[in-house]
Structures are given as C-alpha cells and as structure tokens.
Amino acid sequence: MEVNAYHDLMQNMLTKNPQPFLPPDLVLYVIDFIPPASNTAKIAYEPSHILTRTLLALTLTSRIIYPTARRLLYTHCLYVDSPRRLRCLLSSLSAYAADPAAPQSLPPTESKPSTVQHETSLYLAPFLNDTINDLPTAQAVHRLLSLLAPTLCRLVIDIPVRSLCPEDDTLGIRRILKKAFTQLTSLELFCSARYQLLLDYLEDDIGSFKGFEKANVWPLWPRLRTLALYNCDLSSERLWLGLSITERLETLVLTRADGVREVDFRSEWIARGNGDRSLTVWFVDVDGGRGIPETIKEQEEGDKVKIMVGRVPTSYYGDEDVIELCQNWIKRLALKGEAGFQDELRNLST
Template identity: 35%
Template sequence: MEISRHLPLELVLNIITCSLPASDAILPPSHDVTKLLLTFTLVCHETRRLANRYLRERCVYLSTSKRLSSYVSATKKELGLRNATALSLSPFGETIDDLHLCSWVRELFHYTCASLRRLVIDIPLRSLYPEDDHLAVRRVLREGFERLENLEEFVSTRDELYLEVTDDGRHPAVWKSWKKLRRVALYNVDLTFYFWQDVARLPALETLVLSRSDGNDESLDDWAEYFKFTARPFKLIMLGSERRRLVPDRLLSGRIKNRNEVVDVPMIRSVWLQHTIDFSVAECQEFVRAHAEEGTLWDLDHGTIPCNGRPYIDEPYLAQLGAHWLMLDERRRAWSAN
C-alpha cells in the first residue's frame, strides 16, 4: 500500500494559523509572517483562502503613496480586498498638501469602511492648517474619515485627528461619531471640557491612551464634563508628560462616607507611565506607533514593556459627590477640592 507523502490539509491550515504572532499585531511587508502568508496564497485554494483572510486582518500596511495607490486600484478588481479589518496607514511625507494622495485615502475608506475595525495612522495633519489649504485636501480627508463608523480601535500618533476645515470655530471631533470605538489613542490632546464631552459620547469606550497631552492641570471643571453625560468605567493611560494630571485610569463605582450616609459615587484615578517623561516628540510618537502595531499599546499599564523602574504610578482618585468634587488617596481618605 502506497503511503501518501503529503501533509493532511487540516495540518497545513493549522500551521498557517500557528504562524501568526501571539499579539494582535499589524505586520509590515518585510515581516517573515507576511511573506509566509503570501507564499501560501500560491499553494492551493484552501490555503489561499485562509492566507488571504489573515493578510486582510494582519498585513494591510500602507506606508508609502505607491502602496496606497496600488491597494486602492486593486480593490476595484478584487472585491475581497475591501474586507480588510485592520490597517496601518502612513503614506504621507512631511505634508498632506497632496490632493491625489488625500483622494486615495478617501477612496480607501470608501471601500473598506464596512469591514474596517482597527486603524493606526501616522499622518501629519497639522502640516497644513485650514487657512493655507488652497486645494481643500483637509475636507477630502475629513469626508473619508467620517465614513469609518464601524471602527473599534483607532490610533493617531501625531495629533488628536485634527481635521478642522475652517479656522473660524470648532468642528466636532470626527471620532465622536464612531459609536463602536472601544480603544482610542491620541497625541497632544488639549484636555478641555469639549474633549471630555466628546469622550463621554463614546458608549463602548474601554481604553483611552493620551500621549503628551495639554491642558490646565489645576482645573477640575473640564474633566467634570465627563460626569455630566455618563459614569461609565474605562481605562486611561497617560504617557510622555512630566505633569501628573488628575484624570482617570479606571473609572470605578466606589463608595465614600459622607457626613450622614454612605453613597455610591463614580471615581477615577490616573495611571502615568513615568519612564516616558523624557521622550522627545519623535520618540513618543514612535513608541505609540510601535506598540499600536504590535497590539500591546492597550496593556502598557500591566508592565508589558521593559523598563528600569515601575512602568506606571497610580495617581489619586477623583470623585464627584453631589455638587462637590472630592480627591481621595489610595486609602479613600477624602477632602474637599473646592
């Protein structure tokens, strides 16, 4: 009886699956796993089907204008490419002042908005301000990003997704309308009450990462805006800043003793990545991008990154009791902040 020298198809498919990194990483074209998946698209129908699925989930890495234009062109013929679920996008150089390139971004989101769940962008949106935008490229980009209503995870490494199209007044943050967002990372956010109002309107938010944020460290009124709309818990990680802010890491349903009774109040505490305070702008942005693409950004406070000391410091809690703001230390000792 002749013994087959071929591996069972089930085993081959399992090898493909086991080759993926343990973390939920987005892989560049140079990665060995990306090359392996491309090879398996040439073996047989079943390996091509599974490899293409993983390529759409893990390997859509558009880091040049050529890669972006090629991918957009291919989506017109290969409908399966429109089912990308994760994407790393950094096709621009020093400026966004390129109408063709911005139009490709808009077209990319037009084709992928129904399936796209994870997006990491490294785009210099502040390289061209509205008053200098003679080609209206900012409006083109905003139209594209507004379509991403199915996103669950979003990372902007260079700004807060700055997509203002005029310089007269504030436009609502585009990400505010993405109601499925669970994880968000933004750079250099101004921590005003507008921002906290927008955050409060994300019903599925679980984790927020803010790098090199700005704002008034002593004002509680801005952060209080969050409680005016919701008391939902979420985790917030602060990095790249020397100033310790009284903003939440994890909103907790806590109990605190008032003068006459014990009541339930929403409480927040911040987690501050102390070892990142000396990062330069470029180092901070690269740090966030690398961890976002590796799928480890959201667990930085769990000590998943190597460092000489403690990776984070717990800040005091912040709570609201009726009309009064209270600050509490880790022993729940309360005093008035007013």
C-alpha cells in the same frame, strides 16, 4: 542499456513508494495556525516581518492555498506606510473585486461588489515629507477607507494633520480626509500617534471654520472603546463634548496632553454628568514631562474614573527628541492590539 535499466528501476520505485500526499484540508488547517491568536496578534505586521513574507509567498503557491493565505494576509498585514503601498493595496482590492472566482461575503454597496471580508485592522501612514498636502494620496486614502469602512475595527494612523492649515488648503485635502474618516463607524480602537484627528476646513461659500460637530471626527464612531490621542488640550470644550458623546469609551490614552496640571480630569468628567460611566484614563509622557499630573487623587469607593500614569523610558544619555520618542512609543504600543496595548501601558506605570 544501463541507462534504460536505471530508468525502469526508478519508475518501479516511484510507483510502489509514491511521495506522501497531504490532503488540501490539512494543509489549509496548518496555514491557519501561522499567525498568532487573535488576542495576541498585532494590528498590522510590517512588510519585512517574517509573517507577512510567509503569507505573501503562500499566496503564490497554488490556487487551493491562495484564498486562505490571502485572507490571513489581509487580516494581519495591512501596513500602509507609503503612497506606493497605498496604491498597490487599492489595485489589489480592485483586482479581487473583478475576479469572478473571488468569494463575496458582504452585500453589494452602491451597486458594486464588496471587496472586503477580513480587513479589520489597518496601520495607515501614507503621507511623505511630513505633510498632507498631497491630493492624490488624500484621494486614495478616501477610496481605501470607503472600501474598508464596513469591517475596519482597529486603526492606528501616523498622519501629520497639522502640517496644512485650513486657510492654506486650496485643494480641499482636509475636507477629503474628514469625509474619509467619518465613514469608519465600525471602529473600536483608534490611535492617532502624531496629532489629534482634527480636520477643520473652510467653508467654500462663507469662508468660516466648520463647527465642533463637523471638525472632530472620532465622536462620530459609535462603537469606539479605546481612544489614543497625541497632544490634546484638556481645556478644549470640544474635547469634553466629544468624550461625552462617545458613550462606549472605556480607555482613553492621552500622550503629552496640554493642560494636564491645570484641569483635574476626574472632577471635570463628573461635573459634565458622566459620573455613572466607567473610564480608565492614561496620561503618557516621559518622567517629569508636562503630560503627567503632578499629583493624582486616590480613587475613592464608587468612583468610576481611574487615572493612570505611563512614563515613557528614556536612554541613559537622555539625548532623544522627547516628542518623537513619545510618538513612536505610543504607536508601537498601539500596534500590539487592544490586549497588548493595555499590557504595555500597565508596564509603563510600574
């Protein structure tokens, strides 16, 4: 009898004082404020980051929350640093495309429903063992970039493109990657942390190198405003041709570039007919490194080219590998997004 009486009492209490209920719209409104504002958000948060883990957990909470949580997850957390994560992302996009309940905001392409809606930023480092000689991964990169090309605006890559020479590329991996990156005509920010994105390959029929216009990829991106490259050669003709073609370029970041002390960037830029275009150029290296000009001419009135120097800090003992130090530093800066990238570069110059 006592148990039944207690049960009746609890039922009365729950009926008279039900648990507070939040409308779904209010819950979704709160979830929208979990990521930072777009102007301060990173390009991609790591899988271990609390933001990624929170949004992933929310996608598993309820059907009402799932669309909002997924949108935020795919907007802020596309961090692909292994072949496994690359395959998982492709599987997720395919499953989303096959879901009849999933909204499709973009028009179909090639008779297939679009899977991308909010995938605007990506960190891509899928190759292991410091080599691109991995055909399945290269093909997966092509599939991924083909899907994301309509909306992808910001991209940071860490891909060892120099690890496979054109004459040793028997599987055509460089050709596959070149076709993949050529599609990214919506890119506004691009950083190649390790090397330039030079993807020369041998012709099948005549066995010769492709020309400049087909080997250099980034000049084909018409919206590009911020470009960061590692170990460029300022004496390279195709570098200058590419810069002349990229008409919307506003910020150029050259980490440990060659020929910095032999070629005066401002003079060469103007001599090639670009004097009317504004451009901020950053030369980044450790203090005293070869990638920093010995002297920099002061900017004169009417001069639209601004030369800046970023000195990567070293440890007290100075025992780091300078190459890895600079590559990791510029990658970390670029992942902060355009505004954060600019702020960190200014901090390097002080």
